[in-house]
Ligand SMILES: Nc1ncnc2c1ncn2[C@@H]1O[C@H](COP(=O)(O)OP(=O)(O)OP(=O)(O)O)[C@@H](O)[C@H]1O
């Protein structure tokens with residue numbers, strides 16, 4: 228029993244170590260990729276595959292989040308006669324937390340799954356070894372462009388999710404519940420600061436890198452066979468999901484500290 | 497530093513090969529696949545590796561290019577120790593190799609042409625695309641597949657994939673080519689064309705080849721030297737005649753494709769079992 232626990236701990240630490248090394252190699256490879264223009268076409272291809280096709284799902288996610296928020300909160304606010312403040316509530320929630328997190332979760336499923344399956348299949352059919360045998364670093368050829376693409380695109384996709392969330396919330400509040408249009412927007416504008424939007428989008432960089440790194444790692448270390456690839460995909464999704472939530476919490480703490488230190492200075496300039 | 501250098505030079509006697517394996521051991525878990533193998537691959541010669549399925553032939557050739565690292569022992573390429581190099585340093589060494597994987601390992605997201613030019617694109621600045629097209633055409637013609645440039649691997653048969661993979665392995669005109677079962681899955685005539693190709697590369701470009709095969713006809717035809725692997729050891733090593741007349745019973749059995757008594761006994765046993773009747777399940 229205790230021996231088992233020890234074995235699991237050692238296994239876990241080993242795994243973390245390997246993942247750490249993988250991330251380090253990927254990071255250096257990604258920086259090198261930025262410096263070599265002929266790799267841009269690889270990034271561009273990945274951006275098309277990863278980004279363009281994710282736009283619809285991310286927009287649908289955003290729209291439903293906004294609409295649901297409106298439906299759920301209207302009752303409480305209306306009881307207090309504060310229904311005109313609905314806009315602030317919805318838009319802050321969407322822009323700061325729900326848009327980024329849910330868009331990232333959607334991407335972890337859609338993009339992360341595809342990345343793990345693709346690289347996992349390449350791994351079990353020896354295509355990754357083939358890249359090595361031809362004197363090319365597979366991390367540089369396969370992982371770096373994918374990480375760069377996710378890094379650049381996740382924030383953009385989050386903006387889409389935010390926009391649709393705002394539109395969805397607006398439609399339900401103003402069209403269905405008949406809140407005054409003018410009041411809805413003016414409260415929103417005064418309540419949502421540029422800072423809120425910025426941190427929401429900035430989280431995208433972190434989420435994107437986390438999703439790509441975890442998914443690629445799981446693909447690279449995937450076990451033989453169809454079952455192995457399937458398992459790697461599941462593990463990649465679960466790990467990405469937890470990582471997104473943990474990162475979100477950590478970033479909330481960090482951004483809060485930054486905000487309380489620096490934002491008051493804005494009034495000085 | 498000086499001391500290290502000295503250690504990196506292979507001891508006299510083993511230093512006459514382009515690739516030299518010294519006391520290589522490789523285990524996967526408890527399973528010892530290679531057991532203290534020493535081997536020097538001679539420059540410009542064709543070395544054939546034979547042995548029963550699962551005896552570690554693929555594992556052995558992967559050590560020659562350090563796609564697998566040994567648990568103990570050393571690998572030398574042109575008198576330089578390579579099994580302890582980092583992946584980045586190895587990549588420079590590996591550009592002098594061509595490796596044909598047993599399963600082909602073509603990139604299925606790339607077309608035939610893109611597969612073949614992959615190593616060129618990675619390592620050379622391409623200025624003249626016409627020249628590259630010519631090269632792809634020539635390499636494909638060598639394996640009898642000119643005209644398939646724009647196909648994708650998924651649309652090719654197993655044998656065709658193997659041949660495209662072969663074209664890719666020799667795209668950079670490497671000095672050393674490692675072929676893992678180049679003729680498996682091909683018809684007899686096409687197999688012979690591949691044999692001729694191996695010989696031609698050796699004759700005209702002085703390529704050093706290592707060929708893993710089960711096909712004794714092909715082995716006798718291309719080999720300057722044949723090595724037989726069994727239970728992790730080299731049990732026979734010599735030219736075609738030496739192997740033909742080798743006294744070891746396992747070698748004789750293998751090259752004549754004879755079943756051994758124990759296997760026959762198992763088959764006789766299972767004859768009785770397969771007579772057992774299983775009642776069909778009712779399907780409601
Ligand atoms: N990555 C690996 N992990 C665990 N075991 C392995 C691995 N690669 C090979 N083996 C084991 O090593 C042994 C030799 O495998 P290898 O692929 O070299 O056989 P082979 O001689 O090439 O057989 P064949 O002629 O069928 O291709 C097998 O028993 C296999 O189970």
Ligand SMILES: [Mg+2]
Pocket residue numbers: 553554555598676
């Ligand atoms: Mg094999």
